[in-house]
Amino acid sequence: MPNSPSEPSGSSGSSELSGSTGVAAGGAGYDLAVIGAGPAGLAGVVAAADRGLRCVLLDAGGGLGGQYYRHPAAELRAARPDRLHHHWSTFTALSRRLAEHREAGRVEVRLRHHVVLVQGVPLPGAPPVSGASTGWRLHTSSGVESGAGSTGRVDARAVLLATGAYERQLPFPGWTLPGVVTAGGAQAMLKAGLVLPGRRIVVAGSGPLLLAVAASLAAAGAEVPALLEAGGYLGYARSPGTLAAVPGKLAEGVVHGAALARHAVRPRTAHAVIEAHGTDRVRAVTVARLDRTWRPLPGTERRIACDALAVGHGLVPQLELATELGAATRTVPDGTLALRVDAGQRTTVPGLWAAGETCGVGGAELALAEGELAAATIAGQQPPAALLARRRRLRAFAELMAAVHRPGPGWTGWLSPETEVCRCEEVPLARITEAVQELGAGDARTVKLLTRAGMGWCQGRMCGPAVACLAGAGAGAEEPAADRRPFSCPVRLGDLAELPSD
């Protein structure tokens, strides 16, 4: 049964979904819908409610905080969740302010609500929020994990997209073995479920997340025999001004460094895992030194025994909802696409704002600043100069970070023809090479159609960046275009049937 607009769809037993009303009285919907309850979304919704906007906050997850502030389920009764987080007090302060706004009926929170589609609709009644000529209808699905799913709709005059990012993976032989997990996944399972994928965990890939992951795995009792960064850290030194402008980032690095030193973990740069070994699960990895293009140097291979590997190569902004609406993107120095926003966090689509990792991966501090900034301009206010300056400094650092950890093209040197590139559809490199070299595929889309890479369950979230890179090796390669998909996640046919046909 379709829900009427702006009514809680009430499918889950979570108390967060209790049918509090009042915020959306009158049928005109909310002033603002914030998608994503991580740092950017939390800061945005609280700052918008501070300014008197009636807001709804939606998140696909079961708790507030997103991936960054992911924390143990309440039933695990963790007295010191802060030990797995930097700046935990920022999260508790935001949560407290959010609770006050909910109490006062200014904000409604809908957890376990995945926004699958955003549509522009004319909204009757009150004048539009700054810059929005029309309104938005958000179609949600909830309860998908438990099978007790239902769909819902939310109307709002403005949308703030704070959907964050997912991890970029580069394949290597053996990366589909059980016990090989994403670096962020190891971190997420530790933070939420207090578990480790093994006792002896190699951490590898690129980007600053690896330092945080290795430090928390070690603090939680894992042995970390190797921490391998495929790029380097020296690149940061080439922009001392950018670095000096964000002392907090240096301090963060020092904290991770100290934690790692305490557990005798020493990061090695220009090194990568080029193969994982095992049959039923990972038992060892081969690591090698890389040249400046990330090509493995023959003769430098070394085998390290382990029972898990946490691996990741930076983050990819999650943009589906915005690109489907036609929002313009830009290419970040790490090769990912991010939303193009102006100084007030407006995307190129009127009425659609974005903050945090969707505008280019830059960390929680930047996400918080951008969320707050967006709230100010959504409310039609001039953002404070200090906030603008902070955003500028942190954004400059984010661009530097992206350039430093950008994957080098030589990573394909560690693939073998049998290496599975697409995990879901089990497509080996040989089939992709054939599509590119013999069948003339020059872009990821054509490779996908010819090989089924990216057509499985995850819809290319795991193999997409790698396939785009491999397809780029073909003739006539172009800058990858943003993925445009009508839905942000797999939707059941029954749910589709409930969408309005107009």
Add this chain to the structure above:
Amino acid sequence: MRRPRPGPRTPAALVAATPGPAHTIEFDGRAIPALPGQSIAAALWAQGIVAWRTTRVGGRPRGAFCGIGACYDCLATVNGRPNQRTCLLPAAPGDTVTTQEGHGHAELAV
């Protein structure tokens, strides 16, 4: 002055967790303890189990990869329903989890 020696390092000790008593789920006929609030995938990891699915084409083992619901590698059959993302699904007392083979619809012969 020496500080007291810390106990063994574990995730629970790190965050000073005092969870309620574990309940039991069943994995391939074997009783598995699960702490209240843990996902099915977390409960399996806690027992050192990292594979609970075989792939459709190669029949190869898989378990949780991304841990946040994005990769669909952690699918299992839960209480008879195939293709459940165990990293998102909280473990409920008495849940029956079975290794999922292929697309999980073998009995339908599709």
